[in-house]
Amino acid sequence: MPITYVRYVHRKPDPEAIPAAFEELEPDSIVLLFDPVAEATVIPVGELYRRLSPTYRASEIIVFRGADPNFVKDLAKDTLLPGLLGDKKVLALVGETETPGAPPRLCPVPPFNPPGSPLQIDSLREAELYAILDRSQAIFTSNEFHYELPSGLHAEKFVRLADALRSVFDVRRMTDWILPHLTGDAIVLADTGSMLPLLIDIREQARTRFNWAVEISTLDRYPQELGVVSDAIAAVRNRPAYFNAVAEERGLQLLFLISVNSSGRLCQIFRTLAPEGAKIVVVCQTSEEPPACDCTLVRVPVARWPVTPEGKCHRCDHIPLIRVHHESYELLPNLKRDPITVSKDVAEGKAAFWTMADQADAVQLHKDVPYLAEGQEDSRHFGVFLDTAKLALHAEFRKICLAELHKVTAPDIILVPRHENSEVVAKLCAEAHCGCTIILVAPGRFPPELQARMKGVKRVLVADDSIVTGFTLLNLRTELFRVTQENGDTPEVNVFVIVSRPAINTPLLGIKRRYRGREVTRILAGAELFLPEGRHCPWCVEFRLLTSFRKRLKGPALETAEARIKKLEGQIRPHLLLVPSGDDRADLRTLGSFFGELRQEAAFAAGVSAAQTLIQQLGTLGGGIQLKVIDLAMAVDAYYEGVLLAALLRTFNGIHVRYPGSDPLIEQRLQHLDPERAYPGVIAELALAAIQNKIPSKQLRGLVDKRKGMDPCLALMADLMDLVGQT
DSSP: OOEEEEEEEOSSSSOEEEEEEESSSSTTSOEEEEEOOGGGOSSOHHHHHHTSOHHHHTOSEEEEEESSTHHHHHHHHOSSHHHHHTTOEEEEEEOOSSSTTOOOEEEEOTTSOOOSSOOOHHHHHHHHHHHHHHHTTOEEEOTTOEEEOTTSOEESEEEOGGGGOSOHHHHHHHHHHHGGGOOSSEEEEESOGGGHHHHHHHHHHHHHHHOOOEEEEEOSSOOSSHHHHHHHHHHHHTSHHHHHHHHTTOOOEEEEEEEEESSSHHHHHHHHHSOTTOEEEEEEEOSSSOOSSSEEEEEOOOOEEOOOTTSOOTTTTTSOEEEEOTTTOOEEOOOOOEEEOOOHHHHHHTHHHHHHHHHTTOEEEEEEEEEEETTEEEEEEEEEEEOHHHHHHSHHHHHHHHHHHTTSOOOSEEEEEOSTTHHHHHHHHHHHSTTOEEEEEOSSSOOHHHHHHTTTOSEEEEEEEEESSSHHHHHHHHHHHHHHHHHTOOOEEEEEEEEEOOSSSHHHHHHHSOBTTBOOOEEEEEEEOOOOOGGGOHHHHHHHHHHHHGGGOOHHHHHHHHHHHHHHTSOBOSSOSSOOGGGOOSOOBOTTOTTOSOBHHHHHHHHHHHHHHHHTTSOEEETTEESEEEOHHHHHHHOOSHHHHHHHHHHSOHHHHOOTTHHHHHHHHHHTOOTTTSOTTHHHHHHHHHHTTSSOOHHHHHHHHHHTTTOHHHHHHHHHHHHHOOO
């Protein structure tokens, strides 16, 4: 795709790569804008780049994002990068520290060659800032309600910039784009106090980089009338810095910084009242109308609707209204929480698939899967790994895949991304569409011979083994549509995968989205389900928890923790749960379960998939407010087998299951739980959930204490519960 932005988040010992895709910003180039946040770690940039998925590294242009020009020197000295980058075109985007008024600059990185044509700096800015807003959940949106903005208009979305200012590194990136609008000593006035983290950083960086003195100020609340802004400007003029500048007849710039501009009203007020020479910068522009400002940094289009004298818009009678407090910008919903259960229908929905996956021995947990990308050995982590090669050999499942492939007319050409399972996919397609041309496609631009081969095709099938993040198929789709557009063709394009297993719907929507007037007609799959991304592996969560407390544990509890940590250092195999040695049988099955009669790995995976499917229905507002919640009390009551309950408890987050009114329901269920008869591992899994603040711990602590003398795992849980306190 044209620009893929990837930023590392350094909140754990192993940083997480968070991606975002922007298809229209650089339509003629496939660009990776990679921010390793090198200032947050001692790990070299080359090593951080090596850890990226090969899908991201397949881009033809790599732009490394850094804090200052020293970052370019570090890149040039990095010994890993030449072998990883090869002949790719490389640039570095860094904050300006030498030339006042200049935006972040694109610098060549020796010994690599820059792109042949210049990149648009505005496109890189849009990608970076939009990704910050999206990753920090500063964009509130849902199909289940709409918003009343501080301006009084009703809207489909609400952007609260304060949520994007929780990371010092995100704040610094924003500062890089705002500083160019200052020319010297200045006063910066923002429209809300929640902008203070950004204002403070602007002040400090102006002094550090250019020796400028910058005063900062904010409005107390959203200005409903001219007087609020007028008073604020008058107050600024009373500041010693402003008074002294006037007395000494030297310039002092006034910059108005608006967090989010929706109606344009505040821009107009500032423009009306501002003294001559003042500038207005909007961080986020949500309306289509051009604002009365000097610069807009990022655009997040939001549909807004006028309201009647009764305060209603045309959607108020159909979906609930969430009001945004005009001073604090807090959301003011009147919510009725509807519980969602892990019902019989949910459990049975994918039982046939998990039975086949278990029979094929295709399910593995907590697994690092090696691959070769651009000549480099690497690996990708999966909390639940599905071996599609084994699945494709299962007779019944293979029939399902062939039936899906037969739903499309025989294509003129079948494109298969090149990887370790390409031949598996190709053979399946050849069996379904005998005689069709099948071509294995490497990442990046199509070679000239393939572009020529595509001329005049009417039907194209893109086939792969799985959809996880969707980036492989998105990249291939983008290149396919580029080539067909250049050829003047509009072929029918369909997609087939053996297993579609994204964490959320977004990758599927991205693949289907129209691009340059073209779109994928159908996405077919042998199986469609949801599974968490590798960075949300439930076993990694347990591993990090135990290692973080290891130094504070002693005696038998420490020994138990060390043994468990050792087990979690590699692929986990039965017995999966925290159970004493006498109960660690590996041959247990979920006999008579709605999920199917499964061995432990497949049973756990089935439970995880069911939980991830329900998460799609929760409709998160953002900031921890939801309309729907998981009925965890029912799950505790109904799913007595440890492996199934563990799958649910480990997949749901606290925001999914804990809310006012849920604690008494959980406590009531726990009162009826007999620790002497509980399925092995159930009490320990509940305790682990309590330690992570997913369920209350008061009642559970009594159950743990009853058995901790006979179960070293529960003794460990008791010590951990002491360390974290009551939840």
